[in-house]
Amino acid sequence: MIKLEKIRVLFNQGTALEKMVLNNVSLAIEEGEVVTVIGGNxxxxxxxxxxxxxxxxPSYGKVFFENINVTDWSxxxxxxxxxxxxxxxxxxxxGNLTVEENLALAFYRGKNLGLRFALSPNNRKxxxxxxxxxxxxxxxxxKDPIGLLSGGQRQAISLIMAVLSPMKILVLDEHTAALDPRTAAFIIQLTCNIILEKNLTVLMVTHSMRQALEVGNRTLMLTEGEVVFDANxxxxxxxxxxxxxxxxxxVVDKKGEEDEILLNP
Ligand SMILES: Nc1ncnc2c1ncn2[C@@H]1O[C@H](COP(=O)(O)OP(=O)(O)OP(=O)(O)O)[C@@H](O)[C@H]1O
Ligand SMILES: [Mg+2]
Structure with a gap:
């Protein structure tokens, strides 16, 4: 389970440019939940x-993974x-490494092993x-440099790489936004298959309302750093x-009214 406790993120804290980007966000996400996150730019x-x-x-607040406080973890x-x-x-x-070298790096993510070791015949298989x-x-x-692949091909490999070594939480940030509609649909289907097969807990940001509903079993909406909607x-x-x-x-209309009041109190 993921728990966020009163998370605040302030950029440029203590300066004239200080900006509150997350404001007291508290969330509990159960194992296996697929949370889609929507909200304006x-x-x-x-x-x-x-x-x-x-x-x-975070400037304030705590992050827990399975009751372990990971706030200070890199x-x-x-x-x-x-x-x-x-x-x-x-x-x-x-981009400069080959497809198999990229996969090998992902396979041993977090472990300090040489590429040669990771590219054993068994791993290649x-x-x-x-x-x-x-x-x-x-x-x-x-054996091709991964930079030679198309965006969609590369994104499919990025997904495989993300789940190649053991992990429980998958975080997707508009991962189909740069793809044409057909390739995006393919990557979404691949995403759904992987989530199901590995029983992952997921947070997926999307600007597509359809994706938010089809992929997620819970949808959050963020506005100005606050969760203004949460349905499961x-x-x-x-x-x-x-x-x-x-x-x-x-939400946009309400924000417009508030700005109006601020400008013309
Ligand atoms: N390192 C930073 N320093 C200062 N401000 C930042 C920094 N990173 C992000 N911001 C600001 O924080 C706010 C939120 O940014 P964020 O990237 O989380 O938005 P987003 O919801 O992902 O938007 P988009 O849909 O455009 O990707 C923005 O106003 C952004 O300019
Ligand atoms: Mg973003």
Whole structure:
């Protein structure tokens, strides 16, 4: 289980540019829950994921994984528990290394072993089998630099890499946003299969209301660093894309009214 306790993230704390990006966010996420996170640009979604992965340390509050307080753990130390896929397929992989070298690095994430060791014949066989399952013909490209692959091919490998070594929590930050609709649909299907097969706990940021409803069994909406909507169970299964769009509009309108009051008190 993941627990966030009164998380606050302040950037440029103590300066004139101080900005509260997460404001008292408390969340309990059960094992196996697939939480989709929606919200406007700058709402704090990526920051929330960064707090989970350990890439950002909260200014206040605590993070627990399975009742262990990991707030002070670095991203490297959390890597055996949490893995992520980024929006940009270039970010999660190393373009100069071959496909198999990238997979080998992911296979031994968090362990201090040489690439030569990780590229044993047995591991090569495992990588081959993994790629074969994707049905993209990538098993024939194990020795190609990964930089030569298309964004979609690279994102499929990023997903495989994220779940190659043991982990329980998968964090996806708009991981299909840079892909064409057909490739995005393929990556979403692959994501769903992996989540199910490995029984992962997931936080997935998306700007697609349809993805939020189809992939998640719980949906959160963030606005200005606060969770303004959180639905799971029956409430979630009844939600429609229109409901979420309406919610978005309501939040934007409310924000407009508040800004108006601030400007013309
Ligand atoms: N390192 C930083 N220093 C200062 N401000 C930051 C930093 N990182 C993010 N921010 C600000 O924090 C706010 C939230 O950013 P975040 O990236 O979490 O938004 P988001 O909800 O993921 O938006 P998007 O949908 O555009 O990806 C934004 O106003 C952003 O400019
Ligand atoms: Mg973001």
């Amino acid at each position: 700058g709402a704090g979604k990526s920051t929330l994921l960064n707090v989970l992965t350990g890439d950002i340390r 991203a490297e130390k959390r890597a055996s528990m949490v893995a992520r896929v980024f929006q940009d397929p270039l970010v999660g992989t190393c 495992i990588f081959h089998e993994f790629l074969e399952k994707l049905n993209l013909g990538l098993e024939a490209r194990l 169970g029956k409430e979630h299964s009844k939600l429609t894309e229109d409901d979420l769009l309406k919610l978005f509009k309501e």
